[in-house]
Amino acid sequence: MQIEVIGPGCPRCQKTAQNVEIALDELDGVDATVEKVEAQMEIIDRGVMHTPAVAVDGEIEIEGDIPDIDRLVDIFESA
Structure with missing residues (x-):
């Protein structure tokens, strides 16, 4: 799974x-890579209007909110 923190x-x-890393640690054995997307044009290209955002495999799952760890675990388990 490809995770982007935008x-x-x-x-x-x-x-x-930080919460993404903790959630992945709780899901021991999940094959995931985490990338930070910080360049303004890349953020715009992804269609993100409010940061922070989290994308999983190219799909924006969270936007404009700091997700708690349990929410991230649920998202990553269903991906």
Whole structure:
């Protein structure tokens, strides 16, 4: 699974990235790569209007919210 944390690197985006890593740790053995997308044009190209955002395999799952770990675990399990 390809996970993208999308945002300019602000504290909210950093917290989102941290929560993504914790959620993946809870799902021991999940094959996932995490990429941070911080360039403004890349954010716009993905259609994100509010950051932070999280995309899984190219689909925006969360936008404009810092997701909690349980929510991320649910999203990653269903991907």
